[in-house]
Amino acid sequence: MVDLFLVLSGITVALAFGLALYRFVAGPLAVDRVVAFDTLTIISVTGIVLVALAANRIVYLDVALVYALLSFLGVIVAARYLEGGE
Amino acid sequence: MNTVIFRTIAPTLAAIMLVFSIFVLLRGHNEPGGGFIGGLIAASAVAIYGIGASVTEVRRAIRLDPLSIAGVGVVLAGASGLVSAFFDVPFMTSQWLAFEFADSEVVLSTPMIFDIGVYLVVFGTISAVALALEEPEQ
Numbered sequence: 699m700v701d702l703f704l705v706l707s708g709i710t711v712a713l714a715f716g717l718a719l720y721r722f723v724a725g726p727l728a729v730d731r732v733v734a735f736d737t738l739t740i741i742s743v744t745g746i747v748l749v750a751l752a753a754n755r756i757v758y759l760d761v762a763l764v765y766a767l768l769s770f771l772g773v774i775v776a777a778r779y780l781e782g783g784e
Numbered sequence: 785m786n787t788v789i790f791r792t793i794a795p796t797l798a799a800i801m802l803v804f805s806i807f808v809l810l811r812g813h814n815e816p817g818g819g820f821i822g823g824l825i826a827a828s829a830v831a832i833y834g835i836g837a838s839v840t841e842v843r844r845a846i847r848l849d850p851l852s853i854a855g856v857g858v859v860l861a862g863a864s865g866l867v868s869a870f871f872d873v874p875f876m877t878s879q880w881l882a883f884e885f886a887d888s889e890v891v892l893s894t895p896m897i898f899d900i901g902v903y904l905v906v907f908g909t910i911s912a913v914a915l916a917l918e919e920p921e922q
Binding site: 757760763764767768770771774775778 | 790797801804808815816817821825828831832835
């Protein structure tokens with residue numbers, strides 16, 4: 699049962715990643731790409747948590763936490779640059 | 785950045801990241817983590833607080849100049865290696881001190897002091913760079 703749910707959520711994460719990746723490549727404006735990048739990092743964090751569950755390694759959860767915290771900083775800096783760097 | 789959401793969340797987020805960085809630092813010897821990644825997390829906390837509030841406020845909050853924090857870290861890391869001189873073993877040989885405190889075993893070691901030194905060096909250097917970049921140009 700747990701395996702079934704893991705596979706289902708893995709498929710969902712892959713679908714979401716593909717959709718966000720399309721927006722990242724196609725997005726007409728830079729703002730679209732920044733939002734798509736943020737979405738991609740959040741989906742990646744979900745993927746890392748799923749891997750931690752599947753492989754039964756608690757340590758991967760810390761990787762997900764650090765990645766979530768640091769990617770937030772990256773998006774903030776990109777947003778500030780787009781705003782005109784005031 | 786002048787948005788209410790970010791200005792509200794930035795101090796809380798910075799506090800959480802600082803606590804997490806110390807957790808990562810102290811866990812480092814036997815599990816993934818250590819001084820370098822802990823210092824990086826703490827420096828990004830400072831950067832987030834600097835964007836959310838202002839650089840002058842960050843400088844007031846950390847009280848010391850970031851580069852002098854880095855200097856203290858270098859001295860601490862070097863001094864942790866000198867402890868081995870008292871035991872007639874080569875420089876930087878690990879020394880361990882284990883004792884009972886409040887029903888649990890506490891293990892202190894010179895690698896931990898070295899790691900704290902690395903933490904201070906990375907924290908000081910990276911936050912000095914981040915604060916210099918965020919400061920408005922004269």
